[in-house]
Amino acid sequence: MNREEIIKEYPELKAFFVQIQKLKGQFDIGFLKQLNRSLPFADLLFDRWERAKLLGFGEGTSIYDSSHVFGDVKIGKNTWIGPFTILDGSGGLEIGNNCSISASVQIYTHDTVQWAISGGKEPYEYAPTVIGNNCYIAPNSIISKGVTIGDGCIIGTNSFINKSYPSGSKIAGTPAKIIQ
Amino acid sequence: MNREEIIKEYPELKAFFVQIQKLKGQFDIGFLKQLNRSLPFADLLFDRWERAKLLGFGEGTSIYDSSHVFGDVKIGKNTWIGPFTILDGSGGLEIGNNCSISASVQIYTHDTVQWAISGGKEPYEYAPTVIGNNCYIAPNSIISKGVTIGDGCIIGTNSFINKSYPSGSKIAGTPAKIIQ
Amino acid sequence: MNREEIIKEYPELKAFFVQIQKLKGQFDIGFLKQLNRSLPFADLLFDRWERAKLLGFGEGTSIYDSSHVFGDVKIGKNTWIGPFTILDGSGGLEIGNNCSISASVQIYTHDTVQWAISGGKEPYEYAPTVIGNNCYIAPNSIISKGVTIGDGCIIGTNSFINKSYPSGSKIAGTPAKIIQ
Numbered sequence: 031m032n033r034e035e036i037i038k039e040y041p042e043l044k045a046f047f048v049q050i051q052k053l054k055g056q057f058d059i060g061f062l063k064q065l066n067r068s069l070p071f072a073d074l075l076f077d078r079w080e081r082a083k084l085l086g087f088g089e090g091t092s093i094y095d096s097s098h099v100f101g102d103v104k105i106g107k108n109t110w111i112g113p114f115t116i117l118d119g120s121g122g123l124e125i126g127n128n129c130s131i132s133a134s135v136q137i138y139t140h141d142t143v144q145w146a147i148s149g150g151k152e153p154y155e156y157a158p159t160v161i162g163n164n165c166y167i168a169p170n171s172i173i174s175k176g177v178t179i180g181d182g183c184i185i186g187t188n189s190f191i192n193k194s195y196p197s198g199s200k201i202a203g204t205p206a207k208i209i210q
Numbered sequence: 211m212n213r214e215e216i217i218k219e220y221p222e223l224k225a226f227f228v229q230i231q232k233l234k235g236q237f238d239i240g241f242l243k244q245l246n247r248s249l250p251f252a253d254l255l256f257d258r259w260e261r262a263k264l265l266g267f268g269e270g271t272s273i274y275d276s277s278h279v280f281g282d283v284k285i286g287k288n289t290w291i292g293p294f295t296i297l298d299g300s301g302g303l304e305i306g307n308n309c310s311i312s313a314s315v316q317i318y319t320h321d322t323v324q325w326a327i328s329g330g331k332e333p334y335e336y337a338p339t340v341i342g343n344n345c346y347i348a349p350n351s352i353i354s355k356g357v358t359i360g361d362g363c364i365i366g367t368n369s370f371i372n373k374s375y376p377s378g379s380k381i382a383g384t385p386a387k388i389i390q
Numbered sequence: 391m392n393r394e395e396i397i398k399e400y401p402e403l404k405a406f407f408v409q410i411q412k413l414k415g416q417f418d419i420g421f422l423k424q425l426n427r428s429l430p431f432a433d434l435l436f437d438r439w440e441r442a443k444l445l446g447f448g449e450g451t452s453i454y455d456s457s458h459v460f461g462d463v464k465i466g467k468n469t470w471i472g473p474f475t476i477l478d479g480s481g482g483l484e485i486g487n488n489c490s491i492s493a494s495v496q497i498y499t500h501d502t503v504q505w506a507i508s509g510g511k512e513p514y515e516y517a518p519t520v521i522g523n524n525c526y527i528a529p530n531s532i533i534s535k536g537v538t539i540g541d542g543c544i545i546g547t548n549s550f551i552n553k554s555y556p557s558g559s560k561i562a563g564t565p566a567k568i569i570q
Binding site: 031033035036037040042043046047050051054058062066067068069070071072073096108110113114127128129130133134163164165166168169170182183184186187188202203204 | 409410412413416417419420421424425432435436437441444445455456457458459460461462474476494496502503505506507508509510530532548549550564
Binding site: 099 | 242
């Protein structure tokens with residue numbers, strides 16, 4: 031793909047494109063030198079802690095650019111929210127302090143199952159979800175609407191959580207069950 | 211990470227970076243006020259329905275910026291295509307009306323298994339995939355090349371679909387099976 | 391959402407936004423015409439092979455913009471690294487030649503389980519991970535810290551790999567097991 035070729039007839043656009051490339055180039059090198067990491071373009075540009083602050087999340091909490099946040103989402107302090115996550119607060123979502131919300135985790139408070147199979151006649155369904163403090167939610171896990179997870183729970187990789195669990199639970203599977 | 215430090219020697223670049231930050235800042239606030247949501251930078255900038263229109267998808271269909279669309283993909287009306295999705299039409303993909311293609315769903319019409327394990331000697335393999343109308347495909351589900359899914363099917367979270375199912379099926383698991 | 395409305399009071403910002411929209415518009419059309427694909431904004435702008443080169447990966451290796459690369463990651467030649475991937479080299483990661491690292495694959499060399507459930511008192515844990523040559527890692531698979539995968543392995547969709555496997559293994563499941 032020759033990007034210069036595509037915009038060659040638009041000198042103003044070409045100058046703009048050159049600026050974007052330079053900006054990315056400088057940040058790419060800066061992040062590699064200072065933090066030994068290489069990030070998507072938008073994460074090079076924008077700060078994870080500032081976004082969390084704008085959203086009213088607690089001190090020390092950070093959220094990657096690729097995370098989607100819908101509706102009413104309350105999050106405590108020092109929680110890490112990874113890339114490719116969905117935090118759906120359309121039915122009300124609360125997450126505590128010091129959690130790891132790993133990459134590609136999706137936490138829901140609505141679903142569109144009935145909407146889709148009724149050909150759009152049935153409404154979306156909503157219910158609030160709560161995650162306690164000090165929880166580790168492993169990559170790719172999906173948490174359904176209406177679920178309450180207590181403090182200090184571990185949720186395994188690739189899990190689908192469709193009911194509530196008390197503090198200290200170790201949960202995995204699709205659908206999830208208590209393990210150990 | 212001090213982003214200003216990285217580009218301090220380039221006044222033109224700094225001015226450009228300030229504009230990008232302002233643009234994001236205004237859209238962040240605008241989306242929170244008007245829609246009560248916080249989106250990745252590119253989804254703040256670009257409209258989901260306009261992208262679907264450019265791709266020739268049906269009226270009312272929308273597709274997030276992070277979705278990747280390859281080759282020949284035909285999609286009907288009022289279908290919702292979530293973030294982090296892959297719609298691979300390199301072998302020909304059709305999706306009907308009023309479907310929910312949830313976040314992180316990947317639908318394929320090719321695979322590179324033989325290519326990889328042969329050290330790049332064997333070619334990619336292709337076969338067309340079809341999804342009917344009114345289907346709900348839950349988050350993280352992967353649909354293989356050559357699969358036909360009928361109308362009104364529900365595909366569960368974290369499923370891997372490697373064969374075809376008739377209309378009205380409820381399917382889940384890796385590999386998937388009929389449930390209930 | 392009316393984006394023009396949000397920035398109407400800032401003429402300079404509006405001009406900047408118009409440039410971004412034009413740039414995306416031209417690249418959208420260029421990619422559809424030349425490559426018959428539609429990509430996220432950042433992948434329209436930036437080259438996958440150039441990013442791989444900057445990271446010191448081998449010739450012919452490419453990596454999408456949405457991939458996150460942390461710490462010490464070494465990758466051989468002609469390996470395809472898909473979108474939404476995490477390559478965590480904080481504990482040291484090596485990947486060989488001619489691999490398919492499918493979309494949404496996450497490969498780790500650290501975890502934060504003990505950190506999260508101890509309320510941030512325990513440290514992160516690290517161990518190196520190695521992937522051989524000619525491996526196919528299917529979408530959504532997660533590979534844990536400390537794992538060694540030999541040459542020519544196939545790892546199935548939605549798998550969670552938490553131990554090592556020799557060359558030629560075919561592995562799937564959560565947690566993964568040898569299949570066939």
